[in-house]
Amino acid sequence: MRRNVLEVKDLTRRFGGLVAVDGVSFQIAEGELMGLIGPNGAGKTTIFNLISGHLLPTSGSIRFLDMDITHLKPPAARCLAGIGRTFQIVKPFGGLTVWDNVTIGALARHPDMGEARERARQMLEFVGLWGYKEVAARSLTLPGRKRLEMARAMATEPKLLLLDEVMAGLTPTEISEVLPMIRRFAEEFNVAIIVVEHVMAAVMRLCEWIVVIHHGKKISEGTPKEVTKDPKVIEAYLGEEAFIA
Protein backbone atom coordinates (compact mmCIF):
# COMPACT_ATOMS: atom_id res chain seq x y z
CA MET A 1 0.00 0.00 0.00
CA ARG A 2 1.49 3.27 -1.07
CA ARG A 3 1.42 6.18 1.34
CA ASN A 4 -0.85 9.10 0.53
CA VAL A 5 1.10 12.25 -0.27
CA LEU A 6 -1.78 14.64 -0.75
CA GLU A 7 -5.36 14.63 0.46
CA VAL A 8 -7.64 17.40 -0.72
CA LYS A 9 -11.03 17.59 0.95
CA ASP A 10 -14.03 19.76 0.00
CA LEU A 11 -11.73 22.39 -1.43
CA THR A 12 -13.61 25.58 -2.30
CA ARG A 13 -12.42 28.93 -3.55
CA ARG A 14 -14.62 31.88 -4.40
CA PHE A 15 -13.66 34.99 -6.33
CA GLY A 16 -16.46 37.33 -5.33
CA GLY A 17 -19.62 35.74 -6.69
CA LEU A 18 -17.77 33.19 -8.80
CA VAL A 19 -17.10 29.80 -7.28
CA ALA A 20 -13.95 28.78 -9.15
CA VAL A 21 -13.41 25.58 -7.18
CA ASP A 22 -16.44 23.98 -5.57
CA GLY A 23 -16.03 21.23 -3.00
CA VAL A 24 -13.34 19.24 -4.80
CA SER A 25 -11.82 16.19 -3.07
CA PHE A 26 -9.13 13.80 -4.27
CA GLN A 27 -5.96 12.15 -3.12
CA ILE A 28 -2.71 10.97 -4.60
CA ALA A 29 -0.09 8.47 -3.40
CA GLU A 30 3.70 8.63 -3.77
CA GLY A 31 5.02 7.76 -7.18
CA GLU A 32 1.54 8.05 -8.65
CA LEU A 33 0.73 9.98 -11.83
CA MET A 34 -2.60 11.73 -11.77
CA GLY A 35 -4.25 13.76 -14.49
CA LEU A 36 -6.42 16.75 -13.71
CA ILE A 37 -8.50 17.52 -16.77
CA GLY A 38 -11.51 19.56 -17.71
CA PRO A 39 -12.64 22.18 -20.23
CA ASN A 40 -11.13 25.68 -20.27
CA GLY A 41 -11.91 27.65 -17.14
CA ALA A 42 -12.90 24.55 -15.19
CA GLY A 43 -10.70 25.61 -12.26
CA LYS A 44 -7.69 23.34 -12.76
CA THR A 45 -5.04 26.02 -12.39
CA THR A 46 -6.90 27.47 -9.40
CA ILE A 47 -6.65 24.07 -7.72
CA PHE A 48 -2.91 24.10 -8.40
CA ASN A 49 -2.61 27.58 -6.95
CA LEU A 50 -4.46 26.44 -3.84
CA ILE A 51 -2.17 23.45 -3.37
CA SER A 52 1.02 25.43 -4.03
CA GLY A 53 -0.10 28.26 -1.76
CA HIS A 54 -0.25 30.98 -4.39
CA LEU A 55 -3.91 31.26 -3.39
CA LEU A 56 -5.64 30.40 -0.12
CA PRO A 57 -8.91 28.43 -0.10
CA THR A 58 -12.24 29.81 1.06
CA SER A 59 -13.01 26.53 2.75
CA GLY A 60 -11.96 22.90 2.75
CA SER A 61 -8.67 21.35 3.74
CA ILE A 62 -5.40 20.22 2.20
CA ARG A 63 -3.24 17.60 3.91
CA PHE A 64 0.28 16.99 2.68
CA LEU A 65 2.37 14.16 4.17
CA ASP A 66 0.24 14.15 7.35
CA MET A 67 0.57 17.91 7.70
CA ASP A 68 -2.34 20.30 7.49
CA ILE A 69 -1.12 22.89 4.97
CA THR A 70 -4.48 24.47 4.18
CA HIS A 71 -3.36 27.88 5.41
CA LEU A 72 0.41 27.45 5.29
CA LYS A 73 2.00 30.74 4.09
CA PRO A 74 3.91 31.91 2.10
CA PRO A 75 4.11 29.66 -1.00
CA ALA A 76 7.84 29.26 -0.28
CA ALA A 77 7.01 27.34 2.88
CA ARG A 78 5.09 24.79 0.80
CA CYS A 79 7.99 24.40 -1.59
CA LEU A 80 10.27 23.72 1.35
CA ALA A 81 7.70 21.24 2.68
CA GLY A 82 8.00 19.39 -0.62
CA ILE A 83 5.58 20.74 -3.22
CA GLY A 84 7.08 21.75 -6.55
CA ARG A 85 5.22 23.31 -9.43
CA THR A 86 5.48 24.75 -12.92
CA PHE A 87 3.40 27.59 -14.30
CA GLN A 88 0.95 27.44 -17.18
CA ILE A 89 2.32 30.75 -18.42
CA VAL A 90 5.98 29.94 -17.98
CA LYS A 91 7.89 32.10 -15.52
CA PRO A 92 11.59 31.59 -16.08
CA PHE A 93 14.06 33.97 -14.44
CA GLY A 94 14.50 35.52 -17.86
CA GLY A 95 17.74 37.42 -17.41
CA LEU A 96 19.58 34.49 -15.84
CA THR A 97 21.21 31.60 -17.61
CA VAL A 98 19.52 28.22 -17.82
CA TRP A 99 21.99 26.80 -15.31
CA ASP A 100 21.41 29.64 -12.83
CA ASN A 101 17.66 29.15 -13.11
CA VAL A 102 17.83 25.54 -12.04
CA THR A 103 20.51 26.28 -9.45
CA ILE A 104 18.06 28.59 -7.70
CA GLY A 105 15.65 25.67 -7.42
CA ALA A 106 18.38 23.39 -6.12
CA LEU A 107 19.46 25.92 -3.48
CA ALA A 108 16.24 25.15 -1.62
CA ARG A 109 17.77 21.78 -0.60
CA HIS A 110 21.48 22.43 -1.02
CA PRO A 111 22.57 25.70 0.59
CA ASP A 112 26.11 25.11 -0.62
CA MET A 113 26.56 26.73 -4.02
CA GLY A 114 28.80 23.98 -5.41
CA GLU A 115 26.38 21.23 -4.48
CA ALA A 116 23.43 23.20 -5.83
CA ARG A 117 25.15 23.72 -9.17
CA GLU A 118 25.98 20.04 -9.37
CA ARG A 119 22.38 19.11 -8.59
CA ALA A 120 21.20 21.59 -11.21
CA ARG A 121 23.54 19.99 -13.73
CA GLN A 122 21.98 16.58 -13.12
CA MET A 123 18.48 17.98 -13.57
CA LEU A 124 19.45 19.78 -16.78
CA GLU A 125 20.87 16.57 -18.16
CA PHE A 126 17.68 14.82 -17.12
CA VAL A 127 15.52 17.17 -19.20
CA GLY A 128 18.08 17.47 -21.99
CA LEU A 129 18.93 21.15 -21.58
CA TRP A 130 22.55 20.79 -20.45
CA GLY A 131 23.81 21.96 -23.84
CA TYR A 132 22.02 25.27 -23.28
CA LYS A 133 23.37 25.89 -19.80
CA GLU A 134 24.92 29.28 -20.53
CA VAL A 135 22.03 30.59 -22.62
CA ALA A 136 19.78 33.27 -21.12
CA ALA A 137 16.48 31.69 -20.13
CA ARG A 138 14.47 34.25 -22.06
CA SER A 139 16.08 33.29 -25.34
CA LEU A 140 14.91 29.67 -25.10
CA THR A 141 12.05 28.52 -27.29
CA LEU A 142 8.71 27.71 -25.63
CA PRO A 143 9.33 23.94 -25.39
CA GLY A 144 12.73 24.77 -23.95
CA ARG A 145 11.22 27.02 -21.32
CA LYS A 146 8.70 24.35 -20.35
CA ARG A 147 11.54 21.91 -19.82
CA LEU A 148 13.43 24.50 -17.88
CA GLU A 149 10.45 24.99 -15.57
CA MET A 150 10.27 21.25 -15.01
CA ALA A 151 13.98 21.02 -14.27
CA ARG A 152 13.74 23.92 -11.84
CA ALA A 153 10.74 22.44 -10.04
CA MET A 154 12.41 19.02 -9.88
CA ALA A 155 15.59 20.59 -8.51
CA THR A 156 13.65 21.58 -5.38
CA GLU A 157 13.33 17.80 -4.77
CA PRO A 158 9.58 17.74 -4.27
CA LYS A 159 7.47 14.87 -2.98
CA LEU A 160 4.58 16.24 -5.00
CA LEU A 161 5.04 17.87 -8.38
CA LEU A 162 2.36 19.97 -10.05
CA LEU A 163 2.84 20.24 -13.80
CA ASP A 164 0.59 22.89 -15.34
CA GLU A 165 0.23 22.27 -19.08
CA VAL A 166 3.83 21.41 -19.72
CA MET A 167 2.87 19.86 -23.05
CA ALA A 168 0.70 22.65 -24.44
CA GLY A 169 2.12 24.06 -27.64
CA LEU A 170 4.50 21.16 -28.17
CA THR A 171 4.68 19.12 -31.36
CA PRO A 172 3.75 15.40 -31.19
CA THR A 173 7.46 14.52 -31.43
CA GLU A 174 8.30 16.79 -28.54
CA ILE A 175 5.44 15.36 -26.49
CA SER A 176 6.69 11.84 -27.06
CA GLU A 177 10.03 12.98 -25.64
CA VAL A 178 8.54 14.65 -22.60
CA LEU A 179 6.22 11.79 -21.61
CA PRO A 180 8.91 9.27 -20.66
CA MET A 181 10.77 12.04 -18.87
CA ILE A 182 7.82 12.70 -16.57
CA ARG A 183 7.26 8.99 -16.03
CA ARG A 184 10.92 8.42 -15.26
CA PHE A 185 10.87 11.23 -12.76
CA ALA A 186 7.91 9.72 -10.91
CA GLU A 187 9.62 6.34 -10.82
CA GLU A 188 13.20 7.27 -10.01
CA PHE A 189 12.43 9.83 -7.33
CA ASN A 190 9.17 8.30 -6.09
CA VAL A 191 7.38 11.60 -6.63
CA ALA A 192 3.63 12.02 -6.87
CA ILE A 193 2.85 14.03 -9.99
CA ILE A 194 -0.35 15.82 -10.91
CA VAL A 195 -0.57 17.00 -14.50
CA VAL A 196 -3.03 19.54 -15.80
CA GLU A 197 -3.20 19.00 -19.51
CA HIS A 198 -5.30 19.68 -22.58
CA VAL A 199 -3.50 17.19 -24.80
CA MET A 200 -5.84 14.27 -24.07
CA ALA A 201 -3.84 11.59 -25.80
CA ALA A 202 -0.86 12.44 -23.65
CA VAL A 203 -2.84 12.41 -20.39
CA MET A 204 -4.42 9.08 -21.22
CA ARG A 205 -1.03 7.53 -21.97
CA LEU A 206 0.69 9.02 -18.96
CA CYS A 207 -1.70 8.83 -16.03
CA GLU A 208 -2.97 5.98 -13.92
CA TRP A 209 -5.79 8.01 -12.44
CA ILE A 210 -7.76 10.91 -13.77
CA VAL A 211 -9.91 13.52 -12.06
CA VAL A 212 -12.28 15.51 -14.24
CA ILE A 213 -13.28 19.04 -13.23
CA HIS A 214 -16.12 21.02 -14.80
CA HIS A 215 -17.35 24.42 -13.60
CA GLY A 216 -15.23 24.00 -10.49
CA LYS A 217 -16.81 20.69 -9.50
CA LYS A 218 -15.41 17.19 -9.73
CA ILE A 219 -17.71 15.36 -12.16
CA SER A 220 -15.81 12.13 -12.60
CA GLU A 221 -12.79 10.17 -11.40
CA GLY A 222 -11.20 6.91 -12.42
CA THR A 223 -8.76 5.17 -14.73
CA PRO A 224 -8.36 6.71 -18.18
CA LYS A 225 -10.67 4.04 -19.64
CA GLU A 226 -13.44 4.59 -17.11
CA VAL A 227 -13.29 8.35 -17.46
CA THR A 228 -13.49 8.40 -21.25
CA LYS A 229 -16.62 6.26 -21.13
CA ASP A 230 -18.32 8.38 -18.49
CA PRO A 231 -21.31 10.11 -20.13
CA LYS A 232 -20.91 13.14 -17.86
CA VAL A 233 -17.37 13.66 -19.11
CA ILE A 234 -18.38 13.30 -22.73
CA GLU A 235 -21.17 15.77 -22.21
CA ALA A 236 -18.87 18.28 -20.53
CA TYR A 237 -16.45 18.21 -23.45
CA LEU A 238 -18.95 17.82 -26.29
CA GLY A 239 -21.25 20.37 -24.74
CA GLU A 240 -18.44 22.86 -24.74
CA GLU A 241 -17.51 22.15 -28.32
CA ALA A 242 -21.12 22.49 -29.44
CA PHE A 243 -21.19 25.82 -27.66
CA ILE A 244 -18.05 26.99 -29.43
CA ALA A 245 -19.39 25.87 -32.81
Next chain:
Amino acid sequence: MKRWVWSLFILALLSALPLVVETQFYLHIFILTFLYASFANSWNLIGGYAGQLSLGHAAFFGIGAYACAIGSVKFGISPFIGLAIGVIIAVLVSAAIGYPCFRLRGPFYTLSTIAFAEVVRLLTLYWRDLTEGAVGILIPFKPGVANLIFSGKVPYYYIGLAMMALSTFLCYHVERSRFGYYLVAVREDEDAAEACGIRSARYKLYAAMISAAIAAVCGVFYVQYMLFIDPEGVFNLNVSIQAALMTIIGGAGTWLGPVVGAALLIPLGEFLRGWLGGAARGLHMAFYGIVLIVVVMVIPQGIVVTVKNLLKTKATRKVEEERR
Protein backbone atom coordinates in the same frame (compact mmCIF):
# COMPACT_ATOMS: atom_id res chain seq x y z
CA MET B 1 41.66 34.77 -11.08
CA LYS B 2 42.06 37.43 -13.75
CA ARG B 3 39.37 39.47 -12.10
CA TRP B 4 41.28 39.40 -8.81
CA VAL B 5 44.49 40.51 -10.43
CA TRP B 6 42.78 43.41 -12.13
CA SER B 7 40.94 44.50 -8.98
CA LEU B 8 44.13 44.43 -6.91
CA PHE B 9 45.98 46.27 -9.63
CA ILE B 10 43.42 49.05 -9.74
CA LEU B 11 43.30 49.18 -5.96
CA ALA B 12 47.09 49.48 -5.79
CA LEU B 13 47.02 52.18 -8.42
CA LEU B 14 44.40 54.15 -6.51
CA SER B 15 46.34 53.69 -3.27
CA ALA B 16 49.47 55.14 -4.84
CA LEU B 17 47.65 58.07 -6.40
CA PRO B 18 47.82 60.55 -3.51
CA LEU B 19 51.61 60.25 -3.62
CA VAL B 20 51.55 61.76 -7.08
CA VAL B 21 48.45 63.93 -7.20
CA GLU B 22 48.70 66.93 -4.93
CA THR B 23 45.99 69.16 -6.37
CA GLN B 24 43.35 69.35 -3.65
CA PHE B 25 40.52 69.68 -6.15
CA TYR B 26 41.41 66.36 -7.82
CA LEU B 27 41.69 64.59 -4.49
CA HIS B 28 38.32 66.05 -3.57
CA ILE B 29 36.79 64.58 -6.72
CA PHE B 30 38.27 61.20 -5.95
CA ILE B 31 36.94 61.28 -2.40
CA LEU B 32 33.46 62.20 -3.62
CA THR B 33 33.63 59.44 -6.20
CA PHE B 34 34.54 56.87 -3.53
CA LEU B 35 31.74 58.13 -1.30
CA TYR B 36 29.10 58.01 -3.99
CA ALA B 37 30.33 54.69 -5.32
CA SER B 38 29.83 53.23 -1.84
CA PHE B 39 26.44 54.87 -1.57
CA ALA B 40 25.48 53.50 -5.00
CA ASN B 41 26.72 50.08 -3.89
CA SER B 42 24.26 50.22 -1.02
CA TRP B 43 21.48 51.15 -3.43
CA ASN B 44 22.51 48.35 -5.76
CA LEU B 45 21.73 45.71 -3.14
CA ILE B 46 18.05 46.58 -2.90
CA GLY B 47 17.48 48.41 -6.19
CA GLY B 48 19.78 46.41 -8.43
CA TYR B 49 19.87 42.83 -7.19
CA ALA B 50 16.48 42.67 -5.47
CA GLY B 51 14.89 45.00 -8.04
CA GLN B 52 13.04 47.10 -5.44
CA LEU B 53 13.31 50.68 -6.62
CA SER B 54 14.11 52.94 -3.68
CA LEU B 55 13.92 56.67 -4.25
CA GLY B 56 14.46 57.55 -0.62
CA HIS B 57 17.96 56.35 0.11
CA ALA B 58 18.81 59.90 1.09
CA ALA B 59 16.85 59.19 4.26
CA PHE B 60 19.26 56.47 5.39
CA PHE B 61 22.25 58.50 4.27
CA GLY B 62 20.97 61.52 6.17
CA ILE B 63 20.02 59.57 9.27
CA GLY B 64 23.57 58.30 9.53
CA ALA B 65 24.99 61.78 8.99
CA TYR B 66 22.65 63.50 11.42
CA ALA B 67 23.03 60.85 14.12
CA CYS B 68 26.77 61.35 14.02
CA ALA B 69 26.64 65.14 13.86
CA ILE B 70 24.02 65.56 16.59
CA GLY B 71 25.83 63.04 18.75
CA SER B 72 29.19 64.76 18.60
CA VAL B 73 28.04 68.39 18.60
CA LYS B 74 25.05 68.25 20.95
CA PHE B 75 25.95 65.38 23.27
CA GLY B 76 29.69 65.19 22.88
CA ILE B 77 29.76 61.49 22.09
CA SER B 78 32.38 59.90 19.88
CA PRO B 79 31.53 59.82 16.16
CA PHE B 80 32.12 56.07 16.26
CA ILE B 81 29.22 55.66 18.67
CA GLY B 82 27.25 58.13 16.56
CA LEU B 83 28.00 55.89 13.59
CA ALA B 84 26.67 52.85 15.42
CA ILE B 85 23.52 54.69 16.49
CA GLY B 86 22.98 56.01 12.97
CA VAL B 87 23.35 52.56 11.46
CA ILE B 88 20.93 51.04 13.96
CA ILE B 89 18.29 53.72 13.39
CA ALA B 90 18.65 53.45 9.61
CA VAL B 91 18.28 49.66 9.73
CA LEU B 92 15.23 49.84 11.99
CA VAL B 93 13.64 52.49 9.81
CA SER B 94 14.25 50.56 6.61
CA ALA B 95 12.74 47.47 8.24
CA ALA B 96 9.70 49.50 9.27
CA ILE B 97 9.22 50.73 5.71
CA GLY B 98 9.97 47.38 4.12
CA TYR B 99 7.95 45.10 6.36
CA PRO B 100 4.52 46.19 5.13
CA CYS B 101 5.60 47.16 1.60
CA PHE B 102 7.41 43.97 0.67
CA ARG B 103 4.26 41.98 1.28
CA LEU B 104 2.62 43.94 -1.50
CA ARG B 105 3.43 44.16 -5.14
CA GLY B 106 3.49 47.30 -7.17
CA PRO B 107 4.96 50.72 -6.58
CA PHE B 108 4.34 50.83 -2.82
CA TYR B 109 7.93 50.50 -1.71
CA THR B 110 9.09 53.22 -4.09
CA LEU B 111 6.33 55.58 -2.98
CA SER B 112 6.95 54.86 0.68
CA THR B 113 10.66 55.55 0.40
CA ILE B 114 10.04 58.90 -1.33
CA ALA B 115 7.43 59.86 1.25
CA PHE B 116 9.62 58.79 4.14
CA ALA B 117 12.63 60.77 2.94
CA GLU B 118 10.43 63.85 2.66
CA VAL B 119 9.06 63.35 6.16
CA VAL B 120 12.55 63.06 7.60
CA ARG B 121 13.64 66.16 5.71
CA LEU B 122 10.71 68.17 7.10
CA LEU B 123 11.31 66.80 10.58
CA THR B 124 14.92 67.93 10.56
CA LEU B 125 13.81 71.33 9.28
CA TYR B 126 11.33 71.87 12.09
CA TRP B 127 12.93 70.06 15.01
CA ARG B 128 15.27 73.01 15.53
CA ASP B 129 16.29 72.22 19.11
CA LEU B 130 17.97 69.09 17.98
CA THR B 131 18.90 69.67 14.34
CA GLU B 132 19.32 73.46 14.08
CA GLY B 133 16.76 73.33 11.26
CA ALA B 134 17.66 74.87 7.93
CA VAL B 135 20.75 76.53 9.43
CA GLY B 136 22.45 73.16 9.64
CA ILE B 137 25.08 71.85 12.00
CA LEU B 138 28.66 72.98 11.80
CA ILE B 139 31.09 70.47 13.24
CA PRO B 140 34.04 72.12 15.01
CA PHE B 141 37.33 71.33 13.34
CA LYS B 142 39.28 69.31 15.91
CA PRO B 143 41.52 66.92 13.99
CA GLY B 144 42.25 63.53 15.52
CA VAL B 145 41.44 59.91 14.96
CA ALA B 146 39.13 59.85 18.00
CA ASN B 147 37.08 62.66 16.44
CA LEU B 148 37.26 61.06 13.00
CA ILE B 149 38.36 64.42 11.65
CA PHE B 150 41.59 64.91 9.76
CA SER B 151 43.50 67.88 8.46
CA GLY B 152 44.20 67.44 4.78
CA LYS B 153 42.41 65.26 2.32
CA VAL B 154 44.69 62.25 2.17
CA PRO B 155 43.28 60.37 5.21
CA TYR B 156 39.75 60.86 3.85
CA TYR B 157 40.98 59.60 0.53
CA TYR B 158 42.11 56.32 2.04
CA ILE B 159 39.06 55.88 4.25
CA GLY B 160 36.84 56.54 1.23
CA LEU B 161 38.82 54.11 -0.87
CA ALA B 162 38.53 51.44 1.81
CA MET B 163 34.80 52.05 2.09
CA MET B 164 34.34 51.68 -1.65
CA ALA B 165 36.55 48.60 -1.84
CA LEU B 166 34.75 46.89 1.03
CA SER B 167 31.24 47.63 -0.19
CA THR B 168 32.17 46.57 -3.70
CA PHE B 169 33.67 43.36 -2.37
CA LEU B 170 30.46 42.78 -0.44
CA CYS B 171 28.40 43.14 -3.63
CA TYR B 172 30.81 40.88 -5.47
CA HIS B 173 30.40 38.27 -2.79
CA VAL B 174 26.61 38.64 -2.63
CA GLU B 175 26.36 38.20 -6.38
CA ARG B 176 27.90 34.74 -6.08
CA SER B 177 26.10 33.65 -2.94
CA ARG B 178 22.79 31.98 -2.26
CA PHE B 179 21.51 35.27 -0.88
CA GLY B 180 22.32 37.07 -4.12
CA TYR B 181 20.77 34.36 -6.27
CA TYR B 182 17.62 34.61 -4.19
CA LEU B 183 17.45 38.38 -4.55
CA VAL B 184 17.82 38.14 -8.31
CA ALA B 185 15.19 35.39 -8.45
CA VAL B 186 12.75 37.64 -6.58
CA ARG B 187 13.53 40.48 -8.99
CA GLU B 188 12.98 38.32 -12.06
CA ASP B 189 9.71 36.70 -10.93
CA GLU B 190 8.28 36.64 -7.46
CA ASP B 191 5.81 33.80 -8.06
CA ALA B 192 8.51 31.59 -9.50
CA ALA B 193 10.86 32.53 -6.68
CA GLU B 194 8.28 31.49 -4.11
CA ALA B 195 7.76 28.25 -5.98
CA CYS B 196 11.50 27.67 -5.55
CA GLY B 197 11.17 27.99 -1.79
CA ILE B 198 12.32 31.60 -1.53
CA ARG B 199 10.49 33.65 1.11
CA SER B 200 10.50 36.74 -1.07
CA ALA B 201 9.26 39.26 1.51
CA ARG B 202 11.95 38.20 3.97
CA TYR B 203 14.82 38.37 1.51
CA LYS B 204 13.77 41.77 0.24
CA LEU B 205 13.70 42.95 3.82
CA TYR B 206 17.20 41.64 4.52
CA ALA B 207 18.50 43.39 1.41
CA ALA B 208 16.82 46.65 2.40
CA MET B 209 18.30 46.50 5.90
CA ILE B 210 21.86 45.79 4.77
CA SER B 211 21.50 48.51 2.17
CA ALA B 212 20.31 51.03 4.75
CA ALA B 213 23.24 50.20 7.03
CA ILE B 214 25.79 50.90 4.30
CA ALA B 215 23.98 54.10 3.30
CA ALA B 216 24.14 55.30 6.90
CA VAL B 217 27.91 54.65 7.03
CA CYS B 218 28.27 56.71 3.86
CA GLY B 219 26.31 59.49 5.54
CA VAL B 220 28.71 59.51 8.47
CA PHE B 221 31.68 59.74 6.13
CA TYR B 222 29.99 62.61 4.33
CA VAL B 223 29.45 64.68 7.44
CA GLN B 224 32.92 63.98 8.85
CA TYR B 225 34.43 65.08 5.56
CA MET B 226 32.27 68.13 4.90
CA LEU B 227 32.08 69.11 8.60
CA PHE B 228 28.75 70.67 7.82
CA ILE B 229 25.29 69.27 7.34
CA ASP B 230 21.92 70.73 6.51
CA PRO B 231 18.63 69.09 5.51
CA GLU B 232 18.84 70.16 1.88
CA GLY B 233 22.32 68.72 1.53
CA VAL B 234 21.50 65.20 2.64
CA PHE B 235 17.74 64.65 2.45
CA ASN B 236 17.11 66.18 -0.95
CA LEU B 237 15.45 63.89 -3.48
CA ASN B 238 18.47 64.54 -5.71
CA VAL B 239 20.65 62.55 -3.35
CA SER B 240 18.38 59.52 -3.65
CA ILE B 241 18.12 59.90 -7.39
CA GLN B 242 21.90 60.12 -7.77
CA ALA B 243 22.38 56.78 -6.04
CA ALA B 244 19.85 55.16 -8.36
CA LEU B 245 21.15 56.94 -11.43
CA MET B 246 24.79 56.01 -10.98
CA THR B 247 23.86 52.39 -10.41
CA ILE B 248 21.52 52.16 -13.38
CA ILE B 249 23.96 53.89 -15.74
CA GLY B 250 26.85 51.76 -14.57
CA GLY B 251 24.80 48.58 -14.52
CA ALA B 252 22.22 47.69 -11.87
CA GLY B 253 22.63 44.25 -10.39
CA THR B 254 26.32 44.01 -11.29
CA TRP B 255 29.03 44.39 -8.66
CA LEU B 256 31.08 46.78 -10.78
CA GLY B 257 28.17 48.87 -12.06
CA PRO B 258 27.83 51.40 -9.23
CA VAL B 259 31.59 52.06 -9.19
CA VAL B 260 31.68 52.63 -12.93
CA GLY B 261 28.61 54.86 -12.72
CA ALA B 262 30.08 56.93 -9.91
CA ALA B 263 33.48 57.18 -11.58
CA LEU B 264 31.77 58.54 -14.65
CA LEU B 265 29.12 60.85 -13.22
CA ILE B 266 30.80 62.40 -10.18
CA PRO B 267 33.86 63.80 -11.98
CA LEU B 268 31.64 64.91 -14.85
CA GLY B 269 29.26 66.66 -12.49
CA GLU B 270 32.07 68.34 -10.56
CA PHE B 271 33.89 69.54 -13.65
CA LEU B 272 30.67 70.79 -15.18
CA ARG B 273 29.88 72.65 -12.02
CA GLY B 274 33.38 74.12 -12.08
CA TRP B 275 33.21 75.22 -15.71
CA LEU B 276 29.69 76.52 -15.73
CA GLY B 277 30.15 78.35 -12.47
CA GLY B 278 27.34 79.91 -10.51
CA ALA B 279 25.69 81.23 -13.64
CA ALA B 280 24.04 77.97 -14.52
CA ARG B 281 23.34 76.31 -11.21
CA GLY B 282 21.65 72.99 -11.55
CA LEU B 283 22.59 72.65 -15.19
CA HIS B 284 24.63 69.57 -14.33
CA MET B 285 21.38 67.96 -13.18
CA ALA B 286 19.92 68.59 -16.61
CA PHE B 287 23.00 66.95 -18.02
CA TYR B 288 22.46 63.94 -15.75
CA GLY B 289 18.95 63.69 -17.13
CA ILE B 290 20.21 63.65 -20.70
CA VAL B 291 22.81 60.99 -19.90
CA LEU B 292 20.14 58.85 -18.24
CA ILE B 293 17.82 59.09 -21.23
CA VAL B 294 20.62 58.18 -23.62
CA VAL B 295 21.71 55.24 -21.45
CA VAL B 296 18.20 53.87 -21.07
CA MET B 297 17.62 54.14 -24.81
CA VAL B 298 20.95 52.89 -26.08
CA ILE B 299 22.28 50.57 -23.37
CA PRO B 300 19.39 49.80 -21.00
CA GLN B 301 21.42 47.21 -19.10
CA GLY B 302 24.09 49.74 -18.18
CA ILE B 303 27.70 50.16 -19.12
CA VAL B 304 29.13 47.07 -17.45
CA VAL B 305 26.83 44.55 -19.10
CA THR B 306 27.12 46.23 -22.47
CA VAL B 307 30.90 46.25 -22.41
CA LYS B 308 30.92 42.63 -21.27
CA ASN B 309 28.74 41.66 -24.22
CA LEU B 310 31.00 43.56 -26.59
CA LEU B 311 34.02 41.75 -25.22
CA LYS B 312 32.48 38.38 -25.89
CA THR B 313 34.18 36.99 -28.95
CA LYS B 314 32.26 36.73 -32.15
CA ALA B 315 32.51 32.97 -31.98
CA THR B 316 30.60 32.51 -28.73
CA ARG B 317 27.95 34.94 -29.88
CA LYS B 318 27.55 32.95 -33.05
CA VAL B 319 27.09 29.74 -31.07
CA GLU B 320 24.41 31.37 -28.95
CA GLU B 321 22.56 32.63 -31.98
CA GLU B 322 22.59 29.22 -33.61
CA ARG B 323 21.06 27.71 -30.50
CA ARG B 324 18.24 30.20 -30.67
